[in-house]
Amino acid sequence: MYLLGYDIGSSSVKASIVDAESGKCAASAFYPKSEAPIIAVKKGWAEQEPSSWWDYLKQATADILAASGADPKDIKAIGISYQMHGLVCVDKDMNVLRPSIIWCDSRAVPYGQKAFDSLGHEECLSHLLNSPGNFTASKLAWVKENEPELYGRIFKIMLPGDYIAMKLSGEICTTVSGLSEGMFWDFKENAVSKMLLDHYGIDESLIPEIKPTFSEQGRVSAAAAAELGLAEGTPITYRGGDQPNNALSLNVFNPGEIASTAGTSGVVYGVLGDVNYDPKSRVNTFAHVNHSDEQTRLGVLLCINGTGILNSWMKRNVAPEGISYADMNDVASKAPIGSAGVSILPFGNGAERMLENREVGSSIHGVNFNVHDKSHLLRAAQEGIVFSFKYGIEVMEQMGMNVNKIHAGHANMFLSPIFRDTLAGVTGAVIDLYDTDGSVGAAKGAGIGAGIYKDNNEAFATLEKLAVIEPSVSDAQAYADAYETWKSRLNN
DSSP, X not given: OEEEEEEEOSSOEEEEEEETTTOOEEEEEEEOSSOOOOBOSSTTOOEEOHHHHHHHHHHHHHHHHHHHOOOGGGEEEEXXXXXXXXXXXXXXXOOBOXXXXXXXXXXXXXXXXXXXXXXXXXXXXXXXXXXXXXXXHHHHHHHHHHOHHHHTTOSEEEOHHHHHHHHHHSOOEEOHHHHHHTTOEETTTTEEXXXXXXXHTOOGGGSOEEOOSBSOOOBOOHHHHHHHTOOTTOBEEEEEEHHHHHHHHTTOOSTTEEEEEXXXXXXXXXXXXXXXXXXXXXXXXXXXXXXXXXXXOEEEEEEESSSHHHHHHHHHHTSOTTOOHHHHHHHHTTSOTTGGGOEEEEEOSSOBGGGTTBOXXXXXXXXXXXXXXXXXXXXXXHHHHHHHHHHHHHHHHHTTOOOOEEEEESOGGGGOHHHHHHHHHHHOOEEEEEEOOHHHHHHHHHHHHTXXXXXXXXXXXXXXXXXXXXXXXXXXXXXXXXXHHHHHHHHO
C-alpha cells in the first residue's frame, strides 16, 4: 500500500511515493533538472505557466513509478504541497486564462497597501490577521483593474495546489488554509472575507468550494489517469501550502512547536493555539493544516531574507579560498561564543518584513584589528543569522506562543554545529533534526486525510530523527549576552 505526494515549487516539481506501512520513501524524482523558468515581463513581475507545473509533474510521476515498481492500483491516496500565494484564473471550461502570478511577484503591493489604509489597519489585522499586502487577493485586484476583459471571463480563481488538484480530478475546490494564505479568510467571522472582497469589488462566486485540508477533495479522473499512468479513482486527500506542509513534514501540529528552515532565506514557522496577530505585522499568520472550527491552530510565519545567503557570501569573500562549508565551520569554531564582541547584522538581501519592511542592509560591528580574524567574522555571521531568528521568535512570544521545541530538516544551515548550538542556546529550545522533505510530508498528509493513519502521530511515527540538540545550561549566559549586544546594535 502506497501514498503519493507532490510538491509544486517555483523551481521544480517533486514527487515521492511512500510505503504507507513502513513510512519509508520508495522513490522520489523532480523536474526540471535545472531551475524552472520564471516569466518577468516587467521589473517586479514573476509569472509561470501552470501547464508547465503539470508537465513537470507528469515526468516526475513516470520516474517514480518506474523506480519504485509500484502498481498504481496500490496507491491509496494523493497529497499536494505547493508554492504559496500564487493566482491561477480559469474559465468555465477549466482553461487557464493567463500565466499564474506567483509568490515573488510584487505588482500588487500598492493594491494591498491601499486596502490596508482604506479599511483600517486594526480592522484588517483583527479579521485577516495580516495586512492584505502582496497576497493572492491583491493580485486578483490587479487583474480586475488592469485586465478587465480577461477578469470578466474568470469562472474560478485558485492557488497553485488547487490547480494541480483540478488537473488530477476535474473538480475545483480549495481549503481554509489556502484561502487564509491568499487573504480571503476572515478569522473573526469564520468565513470568506466579505470585507476585503467588497473593497476590491470581487464577487464571492469566484471562490471555489471549500473542503477540509484532510479530506477527500476529488478523485483521479480517467483523463488524468491516462496521462499519468495512475489508477482512475485514486483519492486526493490532502493539500497544503509549502510552509505549512514543511511544518507537517516535521510533525509540527501543536502550540509552541516550531518548524524551521535555513536555506538562502530562513523561515521560522510556529503554531499558535489562539487567534492573535502582531500589531506591527512583522510576521504573517495563516490557518495551519489542522486548524478547524473546534481547534484553533494558526501558523505564524517569520521569513528572514538574509540567512544562508550571508554564510555563502562569507565563504566566497572571507573564508580561505576553496574551503568547504564543513571546514569553514571548523575555522569559525575557533572563535568564542559572542565572537569576542563582533556582531553582524545579516540583512543584506533586501527589505525585511520582520523589521517593518525596512532595508537596513548588512553591517559588521565591533571589529578590533589587533584582536579579531577570519574565525571571528565567520562565527559572527552565523550568530547574526541565529540572532535574527531569535528576534523574530520574540515577536511570536509576544503573540502568546511558548517556544519550547524546534523541528528542522538536516540540511543547509542546520548542518552547522555552530548554527544549531547557538539557536538552541539563545532560545532555550530543544532542536530535533529529521530526515524528510515536502513531497514525502504531502504523501503522509494524504494518509491522514484518507484515514489510513488515525492521526499525525501515527503518520509520523517512523519519521527518522537524526539528532537532538539540547540548549547548553553552562553557556546560556554567554549566548544571552551576545544576543543583547547584537540587538543593541540593530536598534541603534
